[in-house]
Amino acid sequence: MEKKLSEMNYEEEGRVKSIEQDLKNKVAGMGIRVGKNLKMITKHPLKGPMVVEVDGSHTSLALSVAGRIIMEVKR
Amino acid sequence: MKKILLMGNPNVGKSVFFNRLTGANVIESNYPGTTVDYAKGYMKVSSELYIGPCSKCAEREENTEDFEIIDVPGTFSLEPKDKAEEIAVKMLEGEKGALVICVIDASKMERGLYLCLEIIERGYPVVLALNMWDVAEDKNMQIDVEKLKSVLNIPVVPTIAISGKGFKEVVLSIKKAASVGVNEIMEKVGEIK
Numbered sequence: 700m701e702k703k704l705s706e707m708n709y710e711e712e713g714r715v716k717s718i719e720q721d722l723k724n725k726v727a728g729m730g731i732r733v734g735k736n737l738k739m740i741t742k743h744p745l746k747g748p749m750v751v752e753v754d755g756s757h758t759s760l761a762l763s764v765a766g767r768i769i770m771e772v773k774r
Numbered sequence: 775m776k777k778i779l780l781m782g783n784p785n786v787g788k789s790v791f792f793n794r795l796t797g798a799n800v801i802e803s804n805y806p807g808t809t810v811d812y813a814k815g816y817m818k819v820s821s822e823l824y825i826g827p828c829s830k831c832a833e834r835e836e837n838t839e840d841f842e843i844i845d846v847p848g849t850f851s852l853e854p855k856d857k858a859e860e861i862a863v864k865m866l867e868g869e870k871g872a873l874v875i876c877v878i879d880a881s882k883m884e885r886g887l888y889l890c891l892e893i894i895e896r897g898y899p900v901v902l903a904l905n906m907w908d909v910a911e912d913k914n915m916q917i918d919v920e921k922l923k924s925v926l927n928i929p930v931v932p933t934i935a936i937s938g939k940g941f942k943e944v945v946l947s948i949k950k951a952a953s954v955g956v957n958e959i960m961e962k963v964g965e966i967k
Contacts, residue, residue, distance in 0.1 A: 728783075728851030730885035755913070756882050 705765035707739040713772035729758045782877035784848030787905045790935040792845035813845040852892045874898045880910035899951040907932040925962045
């Protein structure tokens with residue numbers, strides 16, 4: 700199933716399917732690229748940033764950024 | 775005076791590195807973004823190790839060179855996303871002749887190498903320090919340092935900044951660092967597959 704990274708639920712895991720072109724280089728420095736497995740750790744209230752796990756480390760992303768990353772989620 | 779920039783992702787230990795190399799005492803904490811401005815310090819670098827009484831004082835003096843070391847705020851890439859990153863990138867761009875010690879978290883190699891490659895790509899001579907080596911060991915990660923050295927063609931040194939492991943080698947490597955073409959690296963990476 701496909702969904703935006705910003706729509707992922709707590710503890711949900713998935714694989715990065717696509718990233719908007721102009722965002723690719725920005726998130727690559729954080730270890731996020733197509734094919735990477737991510738786990739959603741938490742979302743902050745009031746449209747605050749979300750925290751995801753990449754390669755065993757946590758990194759935070761603005762919700763607007765997460766909305767431009769498409770994930771492939773199991774089931 | 776030649777300059778050395780300490781660069782790397784946020785929260786990998788650049789400031790601990792800086793304090794160890796210069797004997798300074800800048801604030802360190804276990805939170806990303808502790809260094810938002812920069813700090814400068816000085817150190818003497820020689821290509822050989824001299825231990826014990828000063829029997830070859832003149833030679834030692836001759837082989838030693840003063841360097842200015844700059845502790846740069848952490849950044850994930852050279853495309854700045856916030857003020858601290860902007861400072862980091864501007865500092866790098868403003869120091870065209872500088873050498874860079876790229877400090878990366880050995881347990882988070884991928885994103886560290888991303889930044890490191892960006893710096894190499896811009897033509898700076900780089901020494902790569904795989905910091906937090908103990909953390910990577912605790913996580914049972916196996917890192918082939920020799921292979922990294924041969925692929926990147928730059929000095930690569932495992933370090934533990936808080937205990938001081940690897941610092942002698944880092945300092946001795948400084949004079950060996952030279953610019954490398956990214957195309958050469960890409961060719962070697964291609965061979966691995």
